[in-house]
Amino acid sequence: MGSTIAFVSAKIGTAAFTAPFASYVGAAAHCEWCGLRELCLPAGLAPHAVRLFERVISNRMRVKRRDSLYRPDDLFTAVYAIRVGTFKTSMLAEDGREQITGYFMGGEILGADGISHGHHRCGAVALEDSEVCVLPFHLLEKFAHELPAFGHNLYRLISKDVCRSQDMMFLLGSMRAEQRLVTYLLNLAARYQARGYSGTEFMLRMTREEIASMLGLKLETISRLFSHLQGEGLIQVQGRSVKLLDSAALRWIVGKQSQFES
Numbered sequence: 001m002g003s004t005i006a007f008v009s010a011k012i013g014t015a016a017f018t019a020p021f022a023s024y025v026g027a028a029a030h031c032e033w034c035g036l037r038e039l040c041l042p043a044g045l046a047p048h049a050v051r052l053f054e055r056v057i058s059n060r061m062r063v064k065r066r067d068s069l070y071r072p073d074d075l076f077t078a079v080y081a082i083r084v085g086t087f088k089t090s091m092l093a094e095d096g097r098e099q100i101t102g103y104f105m106g107g108e109i110l111g112a113d114g115i116s117h118g119h120h121r122c123g124a125v126a127l128e129d130s131e132v133c134v135l136p137f138h139l140l141e142k143f144a145h146e147l148p149a150f151g152h153n154l155y156r157l158i159s160k161d162v163c164r165s166q167d168m169m170f171l172l173g174s175m176r177a178e179q180r181l182v183t184y185l186l187n188l189a190a191r192y193q194a195r196g197y198s199g200t201e202f203m204l205r206m207t208r209e210e211i212a213s214m215l216g217l218k219l220e221t222i223s224r225l226f227s228h229l230q231g232e233g234l235i236q237v238q239g240r241s242v243k244l245l246d247s248a249a250l251r252w253i254v255g256k257q258s259q260f261e262s
Contacts, residue, residue, distance in 0.1 A: 059134045063087075063126040069110065071123045076114025078136045082106050085130020086205045089113070089122040090213075100214035102168075103188075103206060106195055109157045127205040172216045175254075180215040181225045182253045185235070189244055201243040 060083065063069050069080060072091060087110055089102040101122055104110055110132065114120040144151030175183065193199030204211070212222040229235045234250055236243040244250060 061132050061134055063130045063132065065126055065128050065130075067126055069124040069126065069132065070114075070120050072120060074114075074120045074123075076111070076118050076120055076137070078134050079109050079111040079140070080124075080132040080134060082108055082110060083131045083133055086127045087124050087130065088127055088206060088210060088214075089124050091122050098213065100206070100210050103214065105191060108160075112158045115158075168214075177215075177217055177221055178225055178228070179254050180217065181211075181222065182229070182250050184211065184215060185242065185244065186247070186250055186254065189247070200245075200247065201241070204240040204242055 061069075061080075063085070069087065082104060084106060086106075087104045088100055089104070089110070090098045090100050093099050104124075110124050111120065113122050115137070140154060144154050172180070188202060188204075189199045192202045206214070208222050208226070209219050212219045215222070226235075226237050229250075230237050234244075234246050234253075236245055
């Protein structure tokens, strides 16, 4: 473990991060006390290894609602573990429209899109006042080499992001409009439940226009579908608050009974 101690003892706060709209938080991160630890770190990681990992976290950053964490083409230097809040990722279409590519919440990793080319392909914007842990990627690679259990968990988190992208491609390519929205709602419910929140009642942090963009639908279609599902007694909608009244019927609409990705 000596080499691990050596590299995490280096000056880890000097990397150049490109987050012009985020503010750094001076206090150190404490993974042992974090309620999302089980989502970020592998189960059974020894306390001394957790403390070493905390030293890899160079900073915590606060990002205000609608501010950017990073933009398309920004230099890739780190990935970000969401401690508090939610983010959307997006790209600009050829005609200048924003295309939503993902929705991320506490315990999930942002920024993995920059690994392959050294620059971010997407931008990440906070949907509410949020906070992230900054994980310099070159240090993560070294830490993963020293602690295989951590490395396996890191690759699992990154692969989940890839799987979500593949699921989205399948959704857009094979499902009708109603199935797309229901799948999105069930997926949100499962992810909130995995974090200890209600799996039937939650807030929609994205606007209906943003949801429409992510699902490849028109705004009027999304509005019509919300009204239809509520009229059928399957959901209850009040502003951005959504309550799933009949999850079994919603799963029947999608056409499968399997557990949704959390």
